[in-house]
Amino acid sequence: MALFYGLLSLARYWTAPVNTQANIDLNPSALPAYALFSVARIAVAYFLSLAVSVIYGYVAANSAKAERLMIPLLDTLQSIPVLCFLPGVMISMVALFPTTQLGVELGSILLIFTGQVWNMAFSVYSSLKSIPREMLEAARLYRLSWWQKLVQLELPHMAIGLIWNSMMSVAGGWFALMVCEMFVLGNRDLRLPGLGSYLQTASNAGATRSIVWGLIAMVAVIILIDQLVWRPIIAWSEKFKFEQVEASESPGSPVLNFLRRSKLLSRIASVSVAPAREALTLYFARGDAVPQAAHHERNLAKWTSWILAALATGGVLYAVGKMGLMLTSLARSDLRDIFWGAGATFLRIELTLVLAALWTIPVGVFIGLRPKLSAIAQPMAQIAASIPAPALFPIVLLLLIRVGGGLGIASIVLLLLGTQWYILFNVIAGASAIPSDLKEVCETFHLSKIQRWRKLILPAIFPYLITGFVTASGGAWNASIIAEYFRFRNQTFSITGLGAVISRATDAGNFPVLLGATIVISAMVVTVNRLIWRRLYTLASTRFKLEFT
Amino acid sequence: MNRTRADELQTILGQGGWDRAVAILQRLDPTVAADTFMSMPYEDQQVLFRRLPIELAAKLAPIFPYYHTFVLLHSLSKDQMIAVVEKMNPIERSMFLDELPEGAWQQITDELSEHQPAASLAGGVSISVQDRAAAPMQPIIEARWIEKAFQRPDGGQIQVIAPTNLSVEPGVIVALLGPSGSGKSTLLRMLSGLTAPSAGEVLWHGKPLSESTPNAAIVFQSFALFPWLTVLENVEVPLLARGVKHAERHRRALRTLHSVGLKGFETAYPKELSGGMRQRVGFARALAVEPEVLFMDEPFSALDVLTAENLRGELMELWLGKKIPTKSIFLVTHNIEEAVLLADRIIVLGRDPAKVRADFRVPFPQPRERNSAEFLLYVDYIYKLMTQPELAAGPPAAADREVKKSYRMLPHARPGSIAGLVELLNDRGGKEDLYRIAEELLMELDDILPIVEAATLLSFVKSEHGDIELTSSGKAFAEADISTRKVQFREAALAHVTLLQQMNSALQSKSDHSMPVELFRDTLDEHFSDDDVQRQIETALNWGRYGDIFAYDSENDRLLMHQPNLADH
Numbered sequence A: 001m002a003l004f005y006g007l008l009s010l011a012r013y014w015t016a017p018v019n020t021q022a023n024i025d026l027n028p029s030a031l032p033a034y035a036l037f038s039v040a041r042i043a044v045a046y047f048l049s050l051a052v053s054v055i056y057g058y059v060a061a062n063s064a065k066a067e068r069l070m071i072p073l074l075d076t077l078q079s080i081p082v083l084c085f086l087p088g089v090m091i092s093m094v095a096l097f098p099t100t101q102l103g104v105e106l107g108s109i110l111l112i113f114t115g116q117v118w119n120m121a122f123s124v125y126s127s128l129k130s131i132p133r134e135m136l137e138a139a140r141l142y143r144l145s146w147w148q149k150l151v152q153l154e155l156p157h158m159a160i161g162l163i164w165n166s167m168m169s170v171a172g173g174w175f176a177l178m179v180c181e182m183f184v185l186g187n188r189d190l191r192l193p194g195l196g197s198y199l200q201t202a203s204n205a206g207a208t209r210s211i212v213w214g215l216i217a218m219v220a221v222i223i224l225i226d227q228l229v230w231r232p233i234i235a236w237s238e239k240f241k242f243e244q245v246e247a248s249e250s251p252g253s254p255v256l257n258f259l260r261r262s263k264l265l266s267r268i269a270s271v272s273v274a275p276a277r278e279a280l281t282l283y284f285a286r287g288d289a290v291p292q293a294a295h296h297e298r299n300l301a302k303w304t305s306w307i308l309a310a311l312a313t314g315g316v317l318y319a320v321g322k323m324g325l326m327l328t329s330l331a332r333s334d335l336r337d338i339f340w341g342a343g344a345t346f347l348r349i350e351l352t353l354v355l356a357a358l359w360t361i362p363v364g365v366f367i368g369l370r371p372k373l374s375a376i377a378q379p380m381a382q383i384a385a386s387i388p389a390p391a392l393f394p395i396v397l398l399l400l401i402r403v404g405g406g407l408g409i410a411s412i413v414l415l416l417l418g419t420q421w422y423i424l425f426n427v428i429a430g431a432s433a434i435p436s437d438l439k440e441v442c443e444t445f446h447l448s449k450i451q452r453w454r455k456l457i458l459p460a461i462f463p464y465l466i467t468g469f470v471t472a473s474g475g476a477w478n479a480s481i482i483a484e485y486f487r488f489r490n491q492t493f494s495i496t497g498l499g500a501v502i503s504r505a506t507d508a509g510n511f512p513v514l515l516g517a518t519i520v521i522s523a524m525v526v527t528v529n530r531l532i533w534r535r536l537y538t539l540a541s542t543r544f545k546l547e548f549t
Numbered sequence B: 001m002n003r004t005r006a007d008e009l010q011t012i013l014g015q016g017g018w019d020r021a022v023a024i025l026q027r028l029d030p031t032v033a034a035d036t037f038m039s040m041p042y043e044d045q046q047v048l049f050r051r052l053p054i055e056l057a058a059k060l061a062p063i064f065p066y067y068h069t070f071v072l073l074h075s076l077s078k079d080q081m082i083a084v085v086e087k088m089n090p091i092e093r094s095m096f097l098d099e100l101p102e103g104a105w106q107q108i109t110d111e112l113s114e115h116q117p118a119a120s121l122a123g124g125v126s127i128s129v130q131d132r133a134a135a136p137m138q139p140i141i142e143a144r145w146i147e148k149a150f151q152r153p154d155g156g157q158i159q160v161i162a163p164t165n166l167s168v169e170p171g172v173i174v175a176l177l178g179p180s181g182s183g184k185s186t187l188l189r190m191l192s193g194l195t196a197p198s199a200g201e202v203l204w205h206g207k208p209l210s211e212s213t214p215n216a217a218i219v220f221q222s223f224a225l226f227p228w229l230t231v232l233e234n235v236e237v238p239l240l241a242r243g244v245k246h247a248e249r250h251r252r253a254l255r256t257l258h259s260v261g262l263k264g265f266e267t268a269y270p271k272e273l274s275g276g277m278r279q280r281v282g283f284a285r286a287l288a289v290e291p292e293v294l295f296m297d298e299p300f301s302a303l304d305v306l307t308a309e310n311l312r313g314e315l316m317e318l319w320l321g322k323k324i325p326t327k328s329i330f331l332v333t334h335n336i337e338e339a340v341l342l343a344d345r346i347i348v349l350g351r352d353p354a355k356v357r358a359d360f361r362v363p364f365p366q367p368r369e370r371n372s373a374e375f376l377l378y379v380d381y382i383y384k385l386m387t388q389p390e391l392a393a394g395p396p397a398a399a400d401r402e403v404k405k406s407y408r409m410l411p412h413a414r415p416g417s418i419a420g421l422v423e424l425l426n427d428r429g430g431k432e433d434l435y436r437i438a439e440e441l442l443m444e445l446d447d448i449l450p451i452v453e454a455a456t457l458l459s460f461v462k463s464e465h466g467d468i469e470l471t472s473s474g475k476a477f478a479e480a481d482i483s484t485r486k487v488q489f490r491e492a493a494l495a496h497v498t499l500l501q502q503m504n505s506a507l508q509s510k511s512d513h514s515m516p517v518e519l520f521r522d523t524l525d526e527h528f529s530d531d532d533v534q535r536q537i538e539t540a541l542n543w544g545r546y547g548d549i550f551a552y553d554s555e556n557d558r559l560l561m562h563q564p565n566l567a568d569h
């Protein structure tokens, strides 16, 4: 009933006319409703991403031709900071649905979707590609229909990777959602009712009590989702693990146990899911027995794929042409702004990474080498990290302005908030993975502290550190878009940077600059990934791998 | 040349001209005739041998390798066999008999001395051969000149299977033997229709695979079960694919599970079972569809010795007791004893590229005793065949298709193992049966073959007729102390191993005496597959470092010229 009522009110709200002056109620009693709105956005975007990623990955893995195009594309899209698209998406969505709230909502969902889908699609693709050859051969030899193969082999095989990536994606989704909910376009306040806008409004008003309540609600929602959704799913997905022997301890979930014991649910499943599955599989099995039809279908599929490819190429060419035209109208000063901004942002991000590494490496190693400590510290750090950084931006800004730091420091603090956790987690993981016999060897050789770091610890955590840096750098580029330009109590703070250029162009409706800056930022991220991180990554996975063979 | 003559002879045989073939052989010089005869497929040899006049058979028989003669003789009826042996030149006959291992010698002398043909071993075989000759059985699978080449990433091709003809007849277990990496699995995949050959065609019941749906099943070495399905669900997978409805599917899956001894495990997941039990599920899944041909790709290799033996026994019980409707079993293995134990017919594959080296029947009845004379004779024969490349008895591969290879494949063996083998031989007085050594060391052919090949390549040993014998340099190596050994190893390696010669001279000529290993990898890439390149480089590094030819800097993946003072440090 509650669910139904919730859906109904959501629907009523979406079709309501757009409210240009968002009214955010700071009363804590309004928080559950805001939380529901935020969760609903995430959920819709997530299911959309799930569907698209499975289809994308499936097509890329099953067609060699599509693979050649789709995988490099995926690789590039995956590394472009999603918030680059925020202004563009919002502007076009509001233009498409000028009269209803639906436009802004769709915009935010589309944006969250864009942030979620690529790594999930990649996970689907690589799971499908890594199905053991002999299993595929068994499927071919016994002539499994595509449906039976999907249900009995491919979906189970991709489950674990997809679930982990879903968790990461949803965490990223919160990040994007917070930004969307606080979004202001020029003089139009497009803020969406939700936890993000609540926190922002509370900081604007300096309402400490509301800020605290908002943060509590945020953490509660994230913990609830973790316990009610992810834990049960992870425990359930244990059976898709590929290990040869049964693990001695596997994650459990009280919720899952409850669901499993429920008689009602199993009754419902046995009269609905099982027969439907049987009927579908038998249907496709029979359909497969006629080889002639397959030939005809293949012809059809060939034609469809040609037409689709032609349409896509046409669309891309048209868009590129349009963009080219738009870019020609850039003034020289705009170009200078963009490139100066790019340089400044790049330096700011690298500085942030260095600062983050400086505190996380010693702390992470300290924690990681002490199993008892990491058992306590890890969950706490996880909760801290699960609060999406943009939710904290208004609060940090509020504090810094009170103590009198400029946006220069604030932006770096903001970037740190968004990035340091990735490095910390990875360092802890790396340090706790150092085998104890290696530690003992160091003891017996009486290595000095410096030698120990140089010979054992740094090499051991290096691959993990690189992984952390790669993720952190991606997050930092994303955060830079909102960390360099801020409206606060009707004042505008901004510093030199690409993010500021983008935000300013958005406010001013200057589309050529917006486009140019977006292209530059995407190109930079992709280049840095290719030239630096990927190489370090290869180095880490070959040279510094702890191998015992 | 006898290759073209063999081709000519085969064409004649193909047209059914057995008598003309006999006439041609009669005209030839006996050694040439024997040579030509040997280069034909064994199936043809068998039929032709039966048609040879006794005199000619007696003239040719002693020229063949003795074990081959033994097998051929036993493809005759007993009377014929005795007639041929008695017609042999007495000196040649006693030489032939002397060469036989003890068990085989005992058997043939018994056969020669006892005159009642009843209940004889060879009798049974000769009947089956006669059957075949009278009404040639329609093969289930027929492969015509199939070959396989794989695309390499750099665009080149690796020929894995040379043009091959093969047929699988109903009622037999065929074993395909060969060292690992020789292409057995590839051949199996082509026969079962899983992969298309690069050239040639595979026919099932005379029809190409595109027009027929072969009823085949495969048992995999890795089991290839779906870990998220229960045992029962796994067995139901192929039935479900055929659209068998729930009740019937359930019944058939349960019945198959019971027949392989898995009653009570229906709801278990594969990971809860032991390896042997898992492979039973593999068998059940394969047998559930009542396949016409049951393919097995090293089904027992992942299991421990006792479990494997047990499972083999149960398989034979199902097969011999005709409890399964399967018409033919095609078993891929690298275990010689397993092949001789189970198979009615054995095909031995050579490598690089794979071609049929020998194809013969195992003419003694089931159940077979592992230490019976005939069993050991066959095991011995196959060992010899596999260790001696020149013994090729398969159909000639078209010469122009041979892959050009300037590099010889480096056998993947550690210097320590080579030294071990040489020492063992020295302890045994310098000469020993390879089969004995393998047995004594509890090593499978796959493990010991590369070591023997390596020792042969370094000319520490030479192998002949399946015996291996120390050479003088091998003897010196066995008796030397460690530092002398290194010098001897270095000399032998530089004299015989192209890759090491190249590495050495490259290092000598470079001013900084160092060289990236990548360079040699690239060179090898043109000749070998990625895995092979990896293995060869690894071997070369091992040998080079052992022989102090160079040092290897793993940080930078470079070779450095060996500097004695540094190494002593």
Ligand SMILES: Nc1ncnc2c1ncn2[C@@H]1O[C@H](COP(=O)(O)OP(=O)(O)O)[C@@H](O)[C@H]1O
Residues within 6 Å of the ligand: B150, B151, B160, B178, B179, B180, B181, B182, B183, B184, B185, B186, B187, B529, B531
């Ligand atoms: N799909 C493939 N692509 C490239 N090379 C392959 C492929 N499959 C097998 N090979 C190569 O073919 C050779 C024979 O392989 P395989 O048939 O598996 O040998 P076996 O079963 O006798 O061990 C090996 O050198 C292997 O590297």
Ligand SMILES: [Mg+2]
Residues within 6 Å of the ligand: B181, B184, B185, B186, B297
């Ligand atoms: Mg194989």
